Amino acid sequence: MEGDEPEYVEAVVQREGKIIFVGSKEEAFKQFEGKAQKHDLNGETMMPGFIEPHAHPVSIGAFILGNDIVAPHEWRMPHKTYPAATNHEEYIQGLKNIVKESKEKDYVLVWGYHQAWHGALTKEDLNSVTNTIPLLIFHRSGHEFYLNDVAMEKYGVDTDKFESKDQINPKNNHFWERGFQELKTKFISPVYADKERISLGLKRMSQMMLQNGITAMTEPSFPNSEFHSEYDLLKSETENYAYAKYYLIPGFPEQFTLKMSNEDFHAYIQKMSQYNTENIEFLTDQFKSFSDGAIYSLALQLKDGFANCPHCHAEWIIPPDMHKPLFDFYWDKGYKLHFHVTGDKGLEVVLDMLEDAQKRNPRENHQTTMHHLGLFDEAQAQRMKDLGAEASVNSYYLWALGNKYGEIGFGKERAARMTGMKWLTDRDIPTSVHSDFAMAPAEPLTLAWVAATRVTDNGTVKRPDLKVSVFDAMKAITISAARTFSKENEIGSIKEGKQATFTILKENPFEVDAMHIKDIKVQGVVYKGNFKVNKANNLKK
Incomplete structure (x- = not known):
């Protein structure tokens, strides 16, 4: 994947997670026959491991995956497919369905609201969905929150204590941008520190x-809420699923919330490397x-x-x-x-x-x-x-x-x-x-x-x-x-000399119609020389 066009090789050899040979099959067998375990792709395609250079695995990704979704488009998640809600009525009904299924929960959090599809959202709308369970609406953007009155009361949200007065709407229990950051850190931090739900979300993230x-996967501006609560959960999950690496970039949200x-x-950033592990690296x-x-x-x-x-x-x-x-x-x-x-x-x-x-x-x-x-x-x-x-x-x-x-x-x-x-x-x-x-x-x-x-x-x-x-x-x-x-x-x-990390595909993206690329099946990954099979697609190694 370097240069100006695809370049193919017949054989790759790795040792201890590093690529030590790239070239012809004949030469690979000449040098390594009897010294290496062989894996035949059988016509499938191996590419460099796919990279996600900007995502939010804990504070947004796992946060959402551990809760629920009602959004303008269908979302196929590892555990459930959420249908699209394309207008206000469908959105409110979607919320009611989730609340009905969540009677044992002490709060309900739903991501995906968007005003261009769902129309204006008022606290009266949310109070009509439920006036007994705290309901928190996480906007499709990840930059806004709406709360019903029960949630405002449960978390003691006092709009008089906000510094970002221009980015909150007290009459509608609506918070955005810096107002949203204050809401997270001053009032609803227990929701962001809900280890049970976020741990579940991280397991789904690994899937x-x-x-x-x-x-x-790289997260720019880690953490988005509180360092240790996010880091500890991520570290635990990387010990359970050790087939990907997370690169973490410090940034403005934490500096803003810490008021540094x-x-x-x-100086704080320069000390972050102490938290590096085999599968987590801070880019200081x-x-x-x-x-x-x-x-x-x-x-x-x-x-x-x-x-x-x-x-x-x-x-x-x-x-x-x-x-x-x-x-x-x-x-x-x-x-x-x-x-x-x-x-x-x-x-x-x-x-x-x-x-x-x-x-x-x-x-x-x-x-x-x-x-x-x-x-x-x-x-x-x-x-x-x-x-x-x-x-x-x-x-x-x-x-x-x-x-x-x-x-x-x-x-x-x-x-x-x-x-x-x-x-x-x-x-x-x-x-x-x-x-x-x-x-x-x-x-x-x-x-x-x-x-x-x-x-x-x-x-x-x-x-x-x-x-x-x-x-x-x-x-x-x-x-x-x-x-x-x-x-x-x-x-x-x-x-x-590079890391022996690859993604294995059922078909070659350069040999199919471009319209088919999104439908190519991922058969599995190789991470630092270790196979992880995507069982759903029946990879045999």
């Missing part, structure tokens, strides 16, 4: 990773920050504003005047910087800061990476190239939002060019794709499929001129994904 061939100065948080030379609001909340910053959306409200997670000192501090310390940017105005602000930093304190090969990139234009892609910026795109935005946001929020022209990856790959900007799980399914082949086909949820294709090649789409889940967090010299391709 999902195997099913989808994921052998490495830049200097103090920098990297930092994750945030620009504009969530795309799923229609709270992103757009240069030309919103279309047909009077209720939309552009937000800054970190306002630009607060953001620049943060940017400059970590830039000057030599960190590799990662930025959550969803709208073109949000991107423009970060590019301005990057340009200023390069003039003031030039750095080569800084690999500053823009994450998500829901909406940007070709001129901004060129500016990223000129400034040495790189990209990790949530390609699924187009599939999930391309049609709805053509009606509400973006307008048809902007919605059609969402996640324009080809503008990046045409400029040789290293570009990965990610799920930001659970903002998209943690399915690398699905993310690659959307990038290569630009198919949306109703089957239509948006801006086919912006399709990337299948090779670039597959690079985006292997070698380019490894580069997103600076591990391209260890994983992401099949090369002597």
